[in-house]
Amino acid sequence: MKGVLRRRWPRRISRRGSESRRRLVSGGLEPVERLVTGLAVLTAILAAGTTGYVLLGLDVLDALYQTVITVSTVGYGDPENVGGRYQLFTIVLILLGTGTSLYTIGVVIEMLFEGRLDDHVRRRRMQRSIDNLSGHSVICGYGQVGRAIATAMGDHGTEVVVIDRDPDIHSDDQLLVLGDATNDRTLRDAGVERAKSMVLALDSDVDNLYVALSARSLCPGLFIVARANSAGAVPKLHQAGANRVINPHQIGGSRMAAIALRPGVAGYFEEVLRRTDQDVRLLGHRIPEGSRFVGRPLSELQLAQQTGCGMLAIHRGGRWLNNPQGGHPLAVNDELIVLGTDEQLSLALALFESGSPPVA
Incomplete structure (x- = not known):
């Protein structure tokens, strides 16, 4: 147990350290989230500044105008006969508004230069x-x-x-x-x-x-x-x-062994399953509940006669029935595996669906 802990501990430390560094660099938020936060705070400061100047005696338009030129550090001048409360409020507004504006502009510049806005x-x-x-x-x-x-x-x-x-x-x-x-x-x-x-x-x-x-x-x-x-x-x-x-490791090992033991057979099925430009393909179809084929023998499908496809196997309850005979009865959720060309498989699919119950 101690050996296992020693082997896993550095990996956990490395992962946590990487996540911590990522949070440290980004401030815990993505750039877009930081931009939205900056804009929200800036909007709140503009609203608060306008409200404050209205309470100090300006009308709404003059209060908004004074807030914008104060936050933007343009500063065309103050109204005449301003008192100490007006000056103190303006000082606080300059400190908060300027800092927020610079933060938001910095995030926009970062996004533009790093391509994050396009991303x-x-x-x-x-x-x-x-x-x-x-x-x-x-x-x-x-x-x-x-x-x-x-x-x-x-x-x-x-x-x-x-x-x-x-x-x-x-x-x-x-x-x-x-x-x-x-x-x-x-x-x-x-x-x-x-x-x-x-x-x-x-x-x-x-x-x-x-x-x-x-x-x-x-x-x-x-x-x-x-x-x-x-x-x-x-x-x-x-x-x-x-x-x-x-399990990819188990499947990979089995495939390699199959290719080494039976290269022709394994290569054929690999081509059929993987490549899309082959003349033949495999099709799997599950028989639904209510199908007219349920309980009937496989021979009643007349798969080869009507479509030209070959029946390779039937999958039922986790077990495979390979090369099923015509007298084998079909059951609900049987998965039929057939082999044929694209045209033949289209005919087979139409045949299977003809036995399915109508969709409500």
């Missing part, structure tokens, strides 16, 4: 695009695994929204939400409530577990695929709401 405008434009999405996929974590997932989904025409907390990340023209995926607000900004699927590719099993719980509560029908970095995290992620849990 903020770009993020706002990107957020509007995300708000118009529906049926997309959300990827949490844009490291090596997340980038590979986003590229593969993009190749298949799926709209992808990436969530990552690194402000220096380059998203390669992906729709990006900068923030912590464990925060419900960040998930909502990514449109998780309208998404079709989510992939959890964060480095930490704890973070993946937490995001799975949050995403499942926000969107009960969301299909969640989670990354597990250890074998012990797999059942926990399933309990947290993940539909599928993948």
Whole structure:
């Protein structure tokens, strides 16, 4: 235990130190938030100054005029016969107003020179695009695994929204939400409530577990695929709401072994699954409740006769039935895996949907 603590302690110290330095540099707020704060304080000072001069005997327009020239340090002069209270109020207004004005101008200059204003405008434009999405996929974590997932989904025409907390990340023209995926607000900004699927590719099993719980509560029908970095995290992620849990290290090792043992077979399926320019593809279709095919033998589909596709397997209750025979009865939530060309798969999808119950 002591050895584990010694190994983890420097990493925690480094992470906290990095976050502390970031807060120290930015003052705990993003530049846009500091600009809004500065403008809000400046507006409050102008309102207070105008009110104060009105109480000291000026009319509203003269009071506003006097406040503006005082805060801006222009100072065309004071009205005649001013008293000590007027002068004292003006001194306080100059100190507060000038300091706030310089702070706000400094934030504007910082944003212009560092390009943060353009970055903020770009993020706002990107957020509007995300708000118009529906049926997309959300990827949490844009490291090596997340980038590979986003590229593969993009190749298949799926709209992808990436969530990552690194402000220096380059998203390669992906729709990006900068923030912590464990925060419900960040998930909502990514449109998780309208998404079709989510992939959890964060480095930490704890973070993946937490995001799975949050995403499942926000969107009960969301299909969640989670990354597990250890074998012990797999059942926990399933309990947290993940539909599928993948251990990249285990999958990678199995794939490498399969290629070494059966290079032809493994290479063929890798091409079919990964590349979009192949003549044949794989299609998975889940039989819904109320379908006319439920309880009927597989032969009644007449899949090969009507579409030309081949039935590879049926997935039911976590088990696979490979090369199913025509007498095998179909059940609710059976996932049929078929192989065919794009045209054949389109015919197969139409055939499957013809047996589905009508949408209310």
